[in-house]
Amino acid sequence: MARTAVPRETAGPERPEADVMREMFETMWLIRRFEERAAEEYMRGRIGGFLHLAIGEEAAVVGSIAALRDTDPITSTYREHGQALARGSDPGAVMAELFGRSTGMCGGRGGSMHLMDKERHFYGGYGIVGGSIPLAVGLGFAIAYRDEPAVALTMFGDGAVNQGVLSESLNMAELWRLPVVFFCLNNQYGMGTAVDRASAEPDLFKRAEAYGMPARLVDGMDVMAVYAAVTEAARLAREERQPSMVEARAYRYRGHSMSDPDTVRAADEKERWQARDPLVTFERILLGEGIVTREEADAVRARVQATVDEATRFAEESPVVPESDLAQDVYADPWSDDPRGSVVVGG
Amino acid sequence: MTTTAAPTPAQKTSVSYREALTQAMREEMRRDPSVFVMGEDVGQYEGAFKVTRGLLREFGETRVVDTPISEAGFVGLGIGAAMADLRPVVELMTVNFSIVAMDQIVNNAAKIRYMFGGQVACPLVLRMPGGAGHQLAAQHSHSLEAWYTHVPGLKVVSPATPYDAKGLLKTAIRDDDPVIFLESEGLYSKKGPVGGPDDLVPFGQAALRRQGGHCTMIAHSRMVWVALAAAEALAKEGIECAVIDPRTFRPLDLDTLAASVRTTGRAVILDEGWPECGIAANLSARLYEACFDWLDAPIARVACADVPMPYAKNLEQAALPRAEDAIAAVRRLVGAGPRRG
Numbered sequence: 168m169a170r171t172a173v174p175r176e177t178a179g180p181e182r183p184e185a186d187v188m189r190e191m192f193e194t195m196w197l198i199r200r201f202e203e204r205a206a207e208e209y210m211r212g213r214i215g216g217f218l219h220l221a222i223g224e225e226a227a228v229v230g231s232i233a234a235l236r237d238t239d240p241i242t243s244t245y246r247e248h249g250q251a252l253a254r255g256s257d258p259g260a261v262m263a264e265l266f267g268r269s270t271g272m273c274g275g276r277g278g279s280m281h282l283m284d285k286e287r288h289f290y291g292g293y294g295i296v297g298g299s300i301p302l303a304v305g306l307g308f309a310i311a312y313r314d315e316p317a318v319a320l321t322m323f324g325d326g327a328v329n330q331g332v333l334s335e336s337l338n339m340a341e342l343w344r345l346p347v348v349f350f351c352l353n354n355q356y357g358m359g360t361a362v363d364r365a366s367a368e369p370d371l372f373k374r375a376e377a378y379g380m381p382a383r384l385v386d387g388m389d390v391m392a393v394y395a396a397v398t399e400a401a402r403l404a405r406e407e408r409q410p411s412m413v414e415a416r417a418y419r420y421r422g423h424s425m426s427d428p429d430t431v432r433a434a435d436e437k438e439r440w441q442a443r444d445p446l447v448t449f450e451r452i453l454l455g456e457g458i459v460t461r462e463e464a465d466a467v468r469a470r471v472q473a474t475v476d477e478a479t480r481f482a483e484e485s486p487v488v489p490e491s492d493l494a495q496d497v498y499a500d501p502w503s504d505d506p507r508g509s510v511v512v513g514g
Numbered sequence: 515m516t517t518t519a520a521p522t523p524a525q526k527t528s529v530s531y532r533e534a535l536t537q538a539m540r541e542e543m544r545r546d547p548s549v550f551v552m553g554e555d556v557g558q559y560e561g562a563f564k565v566t567r568g569l570l571r572e573f574g575e576t577r578v579v580d581t582p583i584s585e586a587g588f589v590g591l592g593i594g595a596a597m598a599d600l601r602p603v604v605e606l607m608t609v610n611f612s613i614v615a616m617d618q619i620v621n622n623a624a625k626i627r628y629m630f631g632g633q634v635a636c637p638l639v640l641r642m643p644g645g646a647g648h649q650l651a652a653q654h655s656h657s658l659e660a661w662y663t664h665v666p667g668l669k670v671v672s673p674a675t676p677y678d679a680k681g682l683l684k685t686a687i688r689d690d691d692p693v694i695f696l697e698s699e700g701l702y703s704k705k706g707p708v709g710g711p712d713d714l715v716p717f718g719q720a721a722l723r724r725q726g727g728h729c730t731m732i733a734h735s736r737m738v739w740v741a742l743a744a745a746e747a748l749a750k751e752g753i754e755c756a757v758i759d760p761r762t763f764r765p766l767d768l769d770t771l772a773a774s775v776r777t778t779g780r781a782v783i784l785d786e787g788w789p790e791c792g793i794a795a796n797l798s799a800r801l802y803e804a805c806f807d808w809l810d811a812p813i814a815r816v817a818c819a820d821v822p823m824p825y826a827k828n829l830e831q832a833a834l835p836r837a838e839d840a841i842a843a844v845r846r847l848v849g850a851g852p853r854r855g
Contacts, residue, residue, distance in 0.1 A: 240598070273631035283630035290597060291630055295621050301587050302622060305594020305602075312550070312576060312600060319594075332618075335587025342582065496632035497666050499690035 171362075171369045174386040174416060181398040182391065183233065185458045191233050191390060192453060192464075195225040195446050197471040198249040201258060204475045205248065205265060205279075209425045213483070214265045216278050219246040223420040226445030227352045228322075229253050230393025231415070235320060235401055240288045240306045242299040243322045245280035246419075247292035250322065256284040258474055259481035268485035275488040276496075296357075297323060297330030300349070304336045307345035311408065318404040320348040320397070326357025328371045337378045337412070346404035348397060349375060349412040352387065358423040359431040375412030387417030388445045391452070417445070532702040534676035535565050535641075538683035539603060541711045543573055546601060549687055552579040552588060553605030553641075562607045563643055563702055589615035589640065593623050593692075596638040601687060609644030609696060610656050623692040624667030638692045639683070645698045645736055645786055646823050649830055655823035657787035659734070660796065662694040663763040669717060670763040672696040674738035676706040678761060681715030689717070698736040718765035722774075726754035729844045730774040732797060733784040734759055737835060741784050744840035753848055755782075763793065771797065772804040779810035780847040784835050789817040814843040 183191070202220045209218045221228060228249040232241065243250045251261050256272060264271030265279050272284055283291035290306060293299035303321030310317045327333055328351060340347045351371050355362055363369045375382035381403065385396040396413045403409040418440035422429030453459040459467070494501060529537070543549045550573075555562055557570040557580040570578040581588040585606060592602040606612045612619065623636050646655035662670045669691050673679040679697070686693040709715075723738055724745050733741035738759045745755040756774050760766060775781045781801055785794035794815040801813055819833040 242594075271631075273629065273633070276631050277629045281629045283633050285630075285633040290594075290634070291626070293622070295617055298590070298617055298621055301590025301618065302594035302597065304587070305591040305596070306598050307594075308591055309595045309598030309600050312595070332586050332590060335582070335584035336590070338582060339584065339587055339591060343579075496628050498669070499627070499635060 172384055174384045174392070181234075181395045183394060187233065188453060188458055191229050191394075192449055192459065193467045193471060194229050194253050195390065195449065196467055197258065197474060198225045198228065198252055199446060200468075200471045200475045201248060201252060201261070201478070204479055205262070206421070206425060208265070208479065214279065215267060216280070217245065218265070218279050218425040219423065220421045220425070221246050221249045221419065223440065223445070224352060224354055224387070224417045225249060226390035226449065227387040227393050227415040227417045230390040231320065231322070231350050231397045231413070234394045234397035235318065238288055239318045239320060239401070240290050240303070241320045241322065242290045242303040242306070243292050244296070244299065244324055244327070245292050245294045246324070247282055247322075248279065250292070251282045251284055251289055254284060254287045254289045256282070256287060256289065258478035262478040262482040263485045266482040266485070267488065268482055269488045269492070270481070270485040274492065274495075297327035297332045299323070300327065300336045301332050304340050304345060304347055307340065307347035307404075307410070308343070310346050311343070316405055318346045318348060318401045320350055320401070322350045322352055324357065325351065325353040325355065325362045325371060326365070327351075328374060329365060333374070337375055337380060340410040341378045341380045344408040345410055346408055347410040348400040348404055349410065350397065351412065351414040353414055353416045354419040355416070356419070356423070356432070358427070372412055372414035380411055381409065382412040382414070384414045384416070387415030388440070388443045388448065390445055390449050528705040529676055529708050530702060531673075531676045531679045531697075531704045531706075532563065532565055534680035534708045535683055535697065536567055536569070537708065538680045538687070539566070539569060540572065542684055542687040543569070543577060545711075548599065549601045549603060550577040550579065551603045551605065552581055552592060554581055554583055554607045556580060556605050561605065563699065565641075565697075565702070566605065585611050585614040586618050590618040590622065592638050592640075593618060593626070593636055596636045596692070597626065597634050601637050601639075603639045603641060603687060606640060606642045608654060608699070609642035609658050610654050612640065612642050612658070619662075619668070619692075619694075620665055624665045627691070628667060635690045636692045637690045639686045639695055640692070641683075641695045641697060643697045643699045643702075645700050646818075646830065646834055647700050649825055649827055650823075651825040652822035657785075657818065659696055659763060660787050660792045662696075663793065663796065667692070668764060669693045670696070671717065671761070672698075672735045672763070673761065674698075674701070674735050674759050676704065676708050678715050678721070680708045681713055682717070682761065685714045685717060688714070696735065700736045704739075715761070717762045718767050719761065720767040720770040721759045721761055722756065722770075723759050724755065724757040726756040727778055728753050728755060728848055729780040729782060730756045730758060730771075730778045731782050731784065731840060731844070732758050732760065732771060734761065734793070735786065737784040737786055740835060740837050741840060744837040744844065747837065747841055748844055753844060755844060760797070766800070768800055768804060772801060775801055775805045776808040779808055781809075782814045782816060782840060782843045782847060784840055785815065785817040786835060787818055789815060789820055792817055811847040814847055816840050816843050
């Protein structure tokens with residue numbers, strides 16, 4: 168990775184209020200503990216399908232979402248439990264969705280990869296790499312169409328950068344000056360393939376520059392740096408209708424998903440990144456500036472642990488999805504009560 | 515439920531299928547400011563087939579948007595805009611280019627309502643001219659009704675007449691689900707009566723285009739006219755065919771199709787698309803399930819030849835379903851078993 172640029176961004180002029188910083192700290196810990204618990208529940212067989220964890224990426228997730236207004240729409244990838252939690256979705260509804268229960272935020276039909284909370288303007292997690300990027304451009308188009316003071320932010324990974332729809336989306340956003348923030352959460356690997364083995368230009372933010380769009384690189388392990396960069400990107404979009412791209416370099420501590428044995432990445436590489444753990448780093452800043460005390464930091468950890476325990480208990484005790492729900496919401500107005508038609512499935 | 519062959523025209527003047535579509539968009543854009551039109555060359559150029567003629571002039575660039583050649587990108591954009599409660603009418607210059615946007619259509623448009631537990635709608639219309647017959651060769655001659663009908667979450671519409679083109683497009687624009695609206699390039703100049711601003715054609719209602727008791731011909735889009743020509747020729751031999759146009763494949767009005775087949779005991783299904791896993795194949799399966807005990811002969815399919823479309827005019831014509839193919843199929847079926855009606 169010697170050829171790539173080095174993030175120079177440090178905490179910029181845009182700093183949140185102290186209570187917002189405390190809230191961000193708590194959300195980062197909530198995500199960490201939630202993800203750890205999700206991994207345990209997956210191993211116990213209570214969560215099915217794919218489970219992609221964002222441990223190590225908390226600063227990028229929380230720093231970007233905290234820099235937006237609550238009404239700014241966002242889209243994400245299949246690694247999006249943290250985005251839902253950062254948007255304020257009920258942790259019980261998120262865990263219940265992972266458990267596939269009727270109280271899940273999508274009624275058990277989405278699962279880990281397809282969380283959504285429209286009420287909180289979280290427009291979902293999507294399973295096809297890059298596939299949700301043009302949707303966010305559409306959300307930005309709708310904002311511009313109605314001349315609203317909002318911004319659409321789309322999160323995608325380093326893998327999505329090589330999908331054609333990113334180029335198409337960047338082009339349309341700049342062509343029509345749509346209020347969109349392209350937030351690339353570069354966690355260094357597209358599943359098991361390192362960025363410099365997949366991208367001819369491993370400085371991913373430079374892709375946006377080709378479309379005449381401002382782009383910047385930030386340290387994705389530094390929540391204040393991410394916050395500052397996205398604050399500026401959101402301001403550009405909101406006030407000047409100028410889309411832009413932010414690349415945040417972070418690291419996922421776990422494998423691509425729970426089914427990834429994670430044999431490709433070197434141990435010393437992981438250790439190097441973990442030495443800069445975003446939660447530890449942020450706590451040091453908060454302690455140093457007297458924004459939280461050691462006791463308060465411990466209380467935060469205890470509180471989020473209780474929240475995660477309660478969320479898990481809620482999920483566990485929630486009813487399974489009734490089979491009568493099978494054909495709900497395929498269409499606004501279903502014309503058949505029997506989605507199997509005349510075909511006997513498994514009969 | 516069956517409607518009659520010629521709905522009462524609100525407008526005496528005959529307009530083209532093309533103009534009928536333009537009227538539908540113009541009226542719906544006047545009625546609802548959340549409706550906008552987007553696609554390649556739909557604005558200044560007024561559409562590759564001139565279906566969006568006059569719209570840019572009337573509604574301006576915010577609502578009539580010329581896009582780059584980025585089908586996946588602008589279809590995805592349309593889906594996002596629809597999630598934000600706009601009503602995009604996105605034109606794919608032809609159905610062939612919709613293949614480039616297939617991930618957006620199948621993975622996003624069709625699924626977002628369901629997989630997110632009903633939290634969002636996708637009131638999107640994707641207009642796609644298609645079909646063959648102009649020597650456009652293998653990559654520009656598709657009929658992909660079957661591909662889209664395969665996908666739960668999509669609605670699939672394919673009008674045969676100017677009246678239906680207008681009435682079904684208006685219904686599509688007002689519908690809260692993604693609608694694949696398949697137009698026939700070969701029908702754009704076809705003239706006929708159309709309805710007024712409030713005349714909608716509902717989805718899921720087949721149209722009886724011709725009465726007849728000896729055999730049921732099922733055909734949609736351009737194939738309706740092929741079937742009617744075949745039926746006229748057969749009538750001279752004393753064979754009377756019903757011609758039924760399903761008009762929409764999702765939802766499908768199986769009841770009307772089955773009721774006719776139970777009466778005639780015979781069915782010939784015309785389809786401009788390929789035969790394997792095609793529209794005719796699917797309708798055939800559905801009719802066997804619904805009408806097996808009433809059939810006096812096997813159901814016949816008259817579909818496109820199972821080949822990529824050739825360029826040479828004579829080969830292209832040989833590949834496409836023709837009236838004589840339908841006539842031969844009907845004769846074969848009527849020759850088998852007792853004749854009813």
